[in-house]
Amino acid sequence: MRIRVELSALRRTQWHEYLIRFLLGGAITVIAGLIAKGFGPVIGGLFLAFPAIFPASATLIDKHELKKKRKAGIPVTLRGRLAVALDARGAALGAIALAGFACFVWRELPGHETPWVLGAGVLLWFIAAVLIWRARKLHVYLSRHRRKTSA
Amino acid sequence: MDLIWRFLVGGFIVSIFAVIGDLLRPRGFAGLFGAAPSVALATLALTVMGEGKAYAATESRSMIVGAAAFFLYTIACVYSVGVKRMKAPVMTLSLLALWGLSAFGLWAAFLR
Numbered sequence: 001m002r003i004r005v006e007l008s009a010l011r012r013t014q015w016h017e018y019l020i021r022f023l024l025g026g027a028i029t030v031i032a033g034l035i036a037k038g039f040g041p042v043i044g045g046l047f048l049a050f051p052a053i054f055p056a057s058a059t060l061i062d063k064h065e066l067k068k069k070r071k072a073g074i075p076v077t078l079r080g081r082l083a084v085a086l087d088a089r090g091a092a093l094g095a096i097a098l099a100g101f102a103c104f105v106w107r108e109l110p111g112h113e114t115p116w117v118l119g120a121g122v123l124l125w126f127i128a129a130v131l132i133w134r135a136r137k138l139h140v141y142l143s144r145h146r147r148k149t150s151a
Numbered sequence: 152m153d154l155i156w157r158f159l160v161g162g163f164i165v166s167i168f169a170v171i172g173d174l175l176r177p178r179g180f181a182g183l184f185g186a187a188p189s190v191a192l193a194t195l196a197l198t199v200m201g202e203g204k205a206y207a208a209t210e211s212r213s214m215i216v217g218a219a220a221f222f223l224y225t226i227a228c229v230y231s232v233g234v235k236r237m238k239a240p241v242m243t244l245s246l247l248a249l250w251g252l253s254a255f256g257l258w259a260a261f262l263r
Contacts, residue, residue, distance in 0.1 A: 003180050009173045021169045022162040029161020029193045030154050036198070041206050042262055045213025046254045048191040049221045053169055055243035057185055058228070061178075062239040078236055083178055084243070085233025090182015092225035095218050101188045102214035105195065109208045114199045118192055129183040 001137065012064055021053050028052040049098055054091060058084045093136060097129035153201070161193040186221060213262060220253035 028050055036044020065080035101121045108117045172184030191214060198207040227249050231242045 001177055001180075004176050005174050006176045007174065010170075013173060018166060018170075022166045024162075025165020025169075025189065025193075026158035026162030029165070029190050030158050032190060032194050033154070033157050033197070036194075036210060041198075041202075041209040042213050043258070045210035046217040046220070046258060048188075048194055048210060048214040049217030049254075050190060051185075051221055051224055051247065051250055052190050053165055054185045054225070054228075055240070055247065057169060057172065058232075058243040059240040081232050081236055081239050084239040085229050086178040087182040087185060088225045088228035088232065088243075090179040091185035092222055092229065094183035094186030095222040095225055097183070098186045098188055098191075098221060099215050099218035101191070102211050102218055105191075106208050106211035106215070109195075109199075109211065110204050114196065114204070114207075118196060122188060122192065125188055129186075133180055133183060 013060070017060055021056055024053050024056055049095070049102065051091075054088075058087060061087055090133070093132045094125075094129045096132055097125045100128045101125040153197075157193065157197055160197065161190060164193045165189040186218075186225070213258065216257040216262060217254050219257055220250050223253045224250040 028047070032044060032047040032050065035047055061083050062080035065083050066077065069075075069077040069079060101124060104124050105117055105121045108120075168184050168187040168189040172181045172187075175181040175184070191211075195207045195210065198210060224246055227246050228243055231237045231246065232239045
């Protein structure tokens with residue numbers, strides 16, 4: 001399956017939906033900082049992997065799919081829920097890579113320059129996430145192929 | 152002033168990753184960006200400036216546990232919304248409690 005950029009998605013999202021995600025992102029960053037100050041870095045660090053905007057993004061996906069179907073004259077649909085489930089499956093794979101990012105920063109930060117470590121960490125997260133996603137796709141393809149050949 | 156700066160940087164980085172996720176297709180691939188290290192980037196960069204590298208490294212070690220809880224949270228979302236067909240906004244919000252339970256459970260088991 002080819003990865004593509006869909007610019008029309010920007011038009012579907014309204015300005016207040018961007019604002020909500022900005023506010024949520026800012027709020028959770030402040031809260032993570034305050035928790036670290038109050039309870040120490042061990043507890044505070046947990047919140048660096050808090051699913052900050054996932055519920056907001058999932059709600060948007062659900063809403064947009066519902067709107068699309070209503071426009072097409074279909075009042076009740078499960079498509080939104082399926083799209084959210086797909087998004088969550090992607091996020092699950094991303095979370096594995098997120099653990100890799102955290103591990104890399106934990107090991108490398110004390111001995112290297114911060115911008116380098118954070119930059120390399122994000123690159124590592126992206127490469128690991130894409131590889132895990134590709135590996136999962138290949139696994140699904142091979143399982144289907146094996147089932148077809150054995151039938 | 153530190154809190155305002157933290158809010159703006161955090162909001163900006165989280166929004167950037169959210170927009171990238173919006174633009175990409177297929178949906179499963181775009182979902183990867185739902186677990187991007189956006190809050191971590193903003194927080195760690197500012198923490199190093201204020202508290203030092205050792206403090207930020209300790210936070211990063213805990214983040215591994217937080218990411219494991221994130222993984223469990225998303226799997227529960229896939230099951231409840233995709234398999235059981237429950238309402239997405241309700242489930243994604245209420246399952247945040249599972250993230251909290253998993254994160255603190257794993258913290259108690261491995262980091263305490």
